[in-house]
Amino acid sequence: TMLSQVVEMVAASQRSRAPIQKLADSVAGLFVPAVIAIAILAFIGWAVWGPSPAFAYALVSAVAVLIIACPCALGLAVPMSIMVGIGRAATNGLLIRNSEVLQVASTLDIVVLDKTGTLTMGEPEVNTIDGLNAQGLSIVLGLEQQSAHPVAKSIVSVCLGRHITPAEVSSITEYPGGGVVAEFLGDELVLGSLSFLKQRRISGVPEVERIGTVVALAVGSAYVGHFVLRDKVREGARETIQSLLALGVTPVMLTGDRSAIAEVVAEQVGITEIHAEVSPEKKLALIQAFQAAGHKVAMAGDGINDAAALSVADVGFAMGLGSDVALESADVTLRNNSLQGIEEIIR
Numbered sequence: 614t615m616l617s618q619v620v621e622m623v624a625a626s627q628r629s630r631a632p633i634q635k636l637a638d639s640v641a642g643l644f645v646p647a648v649i650a651i652a653i654l655a656f657i658g659w660a661v662w663g664p665s666p667a668f669a670y671a672l673v674s675a676v677a678v679l680i681i682a683c684p685c686a687l688g689l690a691v692p693m694s695i696m697v698g699i700g701r702a703a704t705n706g707l708l709i710r711n712s713e714v715l716q717v718a719s720t721l722d723i724v725v726l727d728k729t730g731t732l733t734m735g736e737p738e739v740n741t742i743d744g745l746n747a748q749g750l751s752i753v754l755g756l757e758q759q760s761a762h763p764v765a766k767s768i769v770s771v772c773l774g775r776h777i778t779p780a781e782v783s784s785i786t787e788y789p790g791g792g793v794v795a796e797f798l799g800d801e802l803v804l805g806s807l808s809f810l811k812q813r814r815i816s817g818v819p820e821v822e823r824i825g826t827v828v829a830l831a832v833g834s835a836y837v838g839h840f841v842l843r844d845k846v847r848e849g850a851r852e853t854i855q856s857l858l859a860l861g862v863t864p865v866m867l868t869g870d871r872s873a874i875a876e877v878v879a880e881q882v883g884i885t886e887i888h889a890e891v892s893p894e895k896k897l898a899l900i901q902a903f904q905a906a907g908h909k910v911a912m913a914g915d916g917i918n919d920a921a922a923l924s925v926a927d928v929g930f931a932m933g934l935g936s937d938v939a940l941e942s943a944d945v946t947l948r949n950n951s952l953q954g955i956e957e958i959i960r
């Protein structure tokens with residue numbers, strides 16, 4: 614259940630240790646024997662050279678050294694500040710899985726953001742349906758019912774709204790960042806982005822002028838028709854990007870979608886560096902390239918296509934309503950789905 618996952622995440626975060634905690638522990642490890650040794654020396658000194666009653670003075674001095682030098686502050690302050698930090702983050706809707714985040718986040722200088730479902734709401738509206746009749750829609754419905762991708766959910770609800778019944782397609786395989794492939798009455802079905810169709814050598818793939826995310830259908834290696842969807846920019850995304858820039862952090866957009874729509878969204882939120890039509894593997898490679906160049910990189914994403922990138926990033930942020938594998942790979946879950954949490958964690 615969702616609740617048991619949250620419980621498990623909190624428990625894991627309490628077991629995880631920030632690097633500073635290890636330092637505090639190793640200092641405390643030397644500190645304690647040193648203090649005991651000094652207390653013993655004080656006892657011996659007062660017992661041998663002190664005024665009488667020598668034993669009473671020696672005992673009082675030894676105990677005084679122990680009390681004053683008690684390393685409680687060192688041993689307790691670090692874990693306590695981490696617990697309080699994680700607790701305060703949780704009341705703001707930010708679930709931290711790994712307490713190292715608290716230490717690393719302040720050093721971040723690049724935040725990579727996924728577009729669909731992260732910078733945008735992930736509830737795209739179907740604006741155009743081109744070349745797809747009732748039978749085409751029924752095939753699409755059969756394909757997309759299985760998918761958790763935001764475009765799939767919107768397409769499914771449009772089809773259901775038109776009382777379409779799903780075709781019985783078989784052997785469905787989803788390619789994250791590309792689309793879905795299946796079989797129907799002996800024909801191969803391909804549904805996904807235009808570049809995914811071209812990659813699978815579909816003939817007659819058109820150029821689509823209209824701005825938006827395109828999902829196209831091919832049956833038996835021939836293009837049939839397409840949808841154009843348009844998603845709204847997430848509330849507060851622009852403000853978050855502005856405050857990241859003010860903190861000296863560079864925002865970068867990564868998306869599997871085509872550049873025509875990526876540029877429009879980037880413009881709306883104020884991002885200048887965009888990488889469009891990137892596969893999940895390329896998302897991962899780009900993060901590693903930034904890291905190799907000496908940057909500390911955070912990644913924010915929601916989908917299966919972001920999971921690998923989330924796990925290699927120095928700090929991974931998953932949208933709370935994102936896919937399970939994204940939540941599992943990230944260090945911080947933004948429960949309320951607001952990007953503002955990224956800025957809060959860095960601050």
Ligand code: ADP
Binds near residue numbers: 787
């Ligand atoms: P983003 O990186 O912006 O989150 P994705 O990598 O998830 O986007 O997807 C890139 C593109 O691949 C989408 O814009 C869509 O055209 C296509 N696509 C991915 N998954 C599906 C699916 N299940 N059904 C149809 N199209 C899909």
Ligand code: MG
Binds near residue numbers: 727728730
């Ligand atoms: Mg996404």
